[in-house]
Amino acid sequence: PMRKALAPAERGLTRYDRTRLRRALRRAEDVRVYQRAQALLLVAEGYTLAQAAHVTGLSRPTVYFWLKRYVQQRRMEALRDVPRRGRPPAAERITPEQILLELSSPPSDWGYSTHIWTVALLARHLEWRYGCPINPHTLRRRMKAMGLRWKRPRYVYSEKAPHLPQKKELLSVG
Structure with missing residues (x-):
């Protein structure tokens, strides 16, 4: 009841x-x-x-x-809700200028065994360089806000197939 x-x-x-x-x-x-x-x-x-x-x-x-x-x-x-501060900012000491500065030189200049930056590598490097931890997701979000676009590196060069005309001809024969 x-x-x-x-x-x-x-x-x-x-x-x-x-x-x-x-x-x-x-x-x-x-x-x-x-x-x-x-x-x-x-x-x-x-x-x-x-x-x-x-x-x-x-x-x-x-x-x-x-x-x-x-x-x-x-x-x-x-x-009404009580005003709140919100989530504390992450990695405040790492500025957009510092990110651009680090991107201006290849990672090989810093002793890394690669010639291109990945988000994870750049995040680790910024953490080491400025003594401020930064998550790769945070770094990616910041870079997007800065207007930077990140493309995955292509390890195989894009070239036309040597027999492309013959391949196309085989496909178009009907």
């Missing part, structure tokens, strides 16, 4: 909150704030947390978290 839903008043919501939440839905510009306000409005109208979560696509614990936060502050700003 399912438990009966708590009344909105038992959750701390009033008719003023319903009015405030309806107004917030009309004015919401951020989809997350809209979802949260919609979930809380459903709870304020008597739906269970699980039903509100199902309708809005949020999880039940998430609806409970935003409900608790809203009831504590009674302001729509409570439904």
